[in-house]
Amino acid sequence: MSRAVAQSLGRILVIAFVLVALLALLTTARVASTHNRRRGRAIDGVARPLKPVQGDVRRREDGALEYYDGRHWTSTPLPPKDDAF
Numbered sequence: 001m002s003r004a005v006a007q008s009l010g011r012i013l014v015i016a017f018v019l020v021a022l023l024a025l026l027t028t029a030r031v032a033s034t035h036n037r038r039r040g041r042a043i044d045g046v047a048r049p050l051k052p053v054q055g056d057v058r059r060r061e062d063g064a065l066e067y068y069d070g071r072h073w074t075s076t077p078l079p080p081k082d083d084a085f
Helices: 003-038
Strands: 057-059 065-068
C-alpha cells in the first residue's frame, strides 16, 4: 500500500470516527431531553404536572380511582375500545 493510499484511508477513518461520535452525542442529548419531558420534569429538575390525556388513571388520597375522559376527571371507568371477536 502506498503512502498516499494509507493517508487517504487514515483520513476517512478519522472522519468516520468523528461522525459516529457526533451522532452518538446528538442521540444521547435527544433521549435525555425526551426522557425529562416524559417524566414531567424540566431540564432544571423542577417537577411539573403532566397534561392528562384520555384514558389516564390516577388514585385519589382516599384510594378511589379517577379516570380522565378527555375533558375532565371522573369516577366512571371509560368503556373498552376493543371488540370481542
